[in-house]
Amino acid sequence: xxxxxxxxxxxxxxxKKLLDMVMTGGEYDANATxxxxxxxxxxxxxxxxxxxxxxxxxxxxxxxxxSSKNSDTYQEIRDYLRNTHNCKNTECNTVNIxxxxxxxxxxxxxxxxxxxxxxxxxxxxxxxxxxxxxxxxTRMIIDGKLRLEQIQQAHDDAKQVYEYINxxxxxxxxxxxxxxxxxxxxxxxxxxxxxxxxxQLEEMRIEAFNKLKEKNLEHYL
Numbered sequence: 001x002x003x004x005x006x007x008x009x010x011x012x013x014x015x016k017k018l019l020d021m022v023m024t025g026g027e028y029d030a031n032a033t034x035x036x037x038x039x040x041x042x043x044x045x046x047x048x049x050x051x052x053x054x055x056x057x058x059x060x061x062x063x064x065x066x067s068s069k070n071s072d073t074y075q076e077i078r079d080y081l082r083n084t085h086n087c088k089n090t091e092c093n094t095v096n097i098x099x100x101x102x103x104x105x106x107x108x109x110x111x112x113x114x115x116x117x118x119x120x121x122x123x124x125x126x127x128x129x130x131x132x133x134x135x136x137x138t139r140m141i142i143d144g145k146l147r148l149e150q151i152q153q154a155h156d157d158a159k160q161v162y163e164y165i166n167x168x169x170x171x172x173x174x175x176x177x178x179x180x181x182x183x184x185x186x187x188x189x190x191x192x193x194x195x196x197x198x199x200q201l202e203e204m205r206i207e208a209f210n211k212l213k214e215k216n217l218e219h220y221l
Contacts, residue, residue, distance in 0.1 A: 087111040089118075108135075118220050125215045134208040134221060137201045144201070148194045155187040 044050070044059035051057065058065045085102055087094060088109040094101065101111040108115055122131045160180040163173050176183065212218050 087114050089114040122217060122220070125217065127212055127215050127217055130208045130211040131217070131220075134205055134212065137205040137208065141198055141201050141205065144194060144198045148191055148198070151187055151191055151194075155184050155191070158184050158187070 044064075046059055046061050048059045049057065054068065056067050085097060085105065087097070087101070087105055089111075092111060092114050094111045094113050097105070097111060104110060104112055104115055110118060119128075119131075122128055158180050159176075161173055161175045163171055165171055209218060209221065212221065
């Protein structure tokens with residue numbers, strides 16, 4: 001291979017095409033393209049949406065909007081983190097949100113000053129018991145559903161024999177001492193009873209909510 005051929009081989013496609021035009025007296029394939037595959041081009045309508053493995057796309061007038069598939073999740077996380085530092089009282093007068101304020105905002109949605117005013121009003125209307133019950137039952141429902149999801153997952157994954165790999169690459173087996181179907185049946189009973197208890201808690205929470213609503217206090221929840 002001559003020096004000139006070697007240089008041409010590793011030349012940028014655009015410069016190579018120009019060189020070919022010069023060397024052939026301007027003769028070249030008018031349909032030739034550089035860095036573009038016509039077969040892969042898809043004409044989209046304005047408003048059309050599509051996605052690949054990692055991103056989502058939307059065709060606009062003259063341009064395409066590209067966003068990560070996880071962008072909605074990231075936004076929810078950002079909103080959650082922002083809300084843990086902001087009191088949800090639109091008329092909050094707290095200038096400096098301190099450590100105790102942030103802790104209360106994360107738990108109740110309100111800073112110390114606003115929460116004190118709210119709870120004073122609730123006590124004055126003799127609604128404190130319903131208010132406390134609503135918060136306690138809400139937490140019990142959340143924790144209960146989370147626990148039942150874990151039991152359901154354990155139920156779905158339960159096997160009679162488990163295989164695992166040791167650090168040295170060898171494999172071992174562990175067999176459940178009880179019959180796996182008996183264990184799954186016990187889990188199923190726990191899940192069914194748990195769902196009934198959660199349903200009762202939800203009914204009690206609705207009743208507490210309605211009591212607070214009668215006194216125009218539901219917006220504090």
